[in-house]
Amino acid sequence: MNVLSLIRRKRDGETLSGDEIRALVAAYTRDEVPDYQMAAFLMAGFIRGFVDAEAFALYEAMLHSGEVLDLRDIPGIKVDKHSTGGVGDKLSLILAPVAAACGVPVPMISGRGLGHSGGTLDKLESIPGFNVNLDLDRYRRVLAEHRMVLIGQTETIAPADKRLYALRDVTATVECIPYIAASIMSKKMAEGIDALVLDVKVGNGAFMRTEADARRLAERLVAIGTAAGKPTIAYLTDMDTPLGHAIGNWIEVEESLAVLAGGGPADVRELSLLLAGTMIYLGGQAESVEAGIALGARAIEDGSALQAFIGLAAAQDADITCLLHPERYPQAPHQLVVAADRDGWITGMDTFAIGMAAVELGAGRLRKEDRIDPVAGIRLQAKTGDHVKAGQPLAVLLGSDAERTRAQVGAVAAAYRFGDRAPEPKPLVLGRIDPILGGNPLE
Numbered sequence: 001m002n003v004l005s006l007i008r009r010k011r012d013g014e015t016l017s018g019d020e021i022r023a024l025v026a027a028y029t030r031d032e033v034p035d036y037q038m039a040a041f042l043m044a045g046f047i048r049g050f051v052d053a054e055a056f057a058l059y060e061a062m063l064h065s066g067e068v069l070d071l072r073d074i075p076g077i078k079v080d081k082h083s084t085g086g087v088g089d090k091l092s093l094i095l096a097p098v099a100a101a102c103g104v105p106v107p108m109i110s111g112r113g114l115g116h117s118g119g120t121l122d123k124l125e126s127i128p129g130f131n132v133n134l135d136l137d138r139y140r141r142v143l144a145e146h147r148m149v150l151i152g153q154t155e156t157i158a159p160a161d162k163r164l165y166a167l168r169d170v171t172a173t174v175e176c177i178p179y180i181a182a183s184i185m186s187k188k189m190a191e192g193i194d195a196l197v198l199d200v201k202v203g204n205g206a207f208m209r210t211e212a213d214a215r216r217l218a219e220r221l222v223a224i225g226t227a228a229g230k231p232t233i234a235y236l237t238d239m240d241t242p243l244g245h246a247i248g249n250w251i252e253v254e255e256s257l258a259v260l261a262g263g264g265p266a267d268v269r270e271l272s273l274l275l276a277g278t279m280i281y282l283g284g285q286a287e288s289v290e291a292g293i294a295l296g297a298r299a300i301e302d303g304s305a306l307q308a309f310i311g312l313a314a315a316q317d318a319d320i321t322c323l324l325h326p327e328r329y330p331q332a333p334h335q336l337v338v339a340a341d342r343d344g345w346i347t348g349m350d351t352f353a354i355g356m357a358a359v360e361l362g363a364g365r366l367r368k369e370d371r372i373d374p375v376a377g378i379r380l381q382a383k384t385g386d387h388v389k390a391g392q393p394l395a396v397l398l399g400s401d402a403e404r405t406r407a408q409v410g411a412v413a414a415a416y417r418f419g420d421r422a423p424e425p426k427p428l429v430l431g432r433i434d435p436i437l438g439g440n441p442l443e
Ligand code: URA
Pocket: 084, 085, 111, 174, 179, 180, 181, 183, 184
């Protein structure tokens, strides 16, 4: 293989063969192609694009760069969910135990925060002792016993993605649909799942800012899942406003516990139940998504979903005291209120800016080696569609460092947009890409 020629041909807009793409990714994973050549190839592909066959070859090469788990010995139709990332998105912590309590095994390999968007692993690690680094034997055992397991990407699952992702992150080649699709689906198809639910976020707090881009990404993700023989359903959901009221790590666990206990914010509850209901349907435990939603709601009402989450946390080494008594968790030492400077309707929010403010407070990483502050974050007191009076709290900033906390007051205040009239209500679910049920009943 002549890497220079592959870069040149991609630069000039040629279509490469599947074999050429597979050989390139395999050689890069074996350390036989230097980062500078791979970075040049990534940028050429970012600018020139890929035809469907090339994009599929990229996904296949990344999937087979490591181990593809076989979970057939564990009974049940295994279903996972993946979100493309947003602000306040704690849905995995809710829907995994809901689906598991309804009889669907959920093997979930999640990620850490990325840029302005939070990550399930960081949230889980705010629970003292929670171990997200299980080896694959223990991954199987916990899944078999608890019908659910929540871990991070291992060295052996899609290692090409791990390396390519780090390279894309520092070469401005992240927001490219073939790359994102290959990255997500190589990890998900390596997990040993039978079916997948995708939550593709759209809006100013998502990687896909427009509905058209989000739909193209969702269609590609669903096409890959379907071609792999795994029933896949994707939803396009709103990320122009943060989900729920809590943005951070521990406070998002706390909000998830509230939803599992039957309360919590309506948007978080509604979306968790829709996605869990779809998992329950794909997992063969309900005749329809609607019946799955009803089963999921019952698992919340009767406490079985909350018990499933607490049982899993104990199985993954967590000290569950704080799950049983969230009020005993340490409070952030610095708490500052951001107040409205006028009367009016909140007509919109810069969700990316709010996510970045949470990162700056310590809830995410500005550099790879940064440590997450589990108590840092933002509690929203008002969101898009609310009417506020001057002086009324919009948000409370939580931090461990006084200066760092104060520094975010202006950014969060500036992220709110006001008007004199109530904004048009926007649906939470914008569409569904669904080759199984066909069409889109939500449109
Ligand atoms: N999430 C992923 O796993 N990969 C991407 O490229 C983007 C979001």
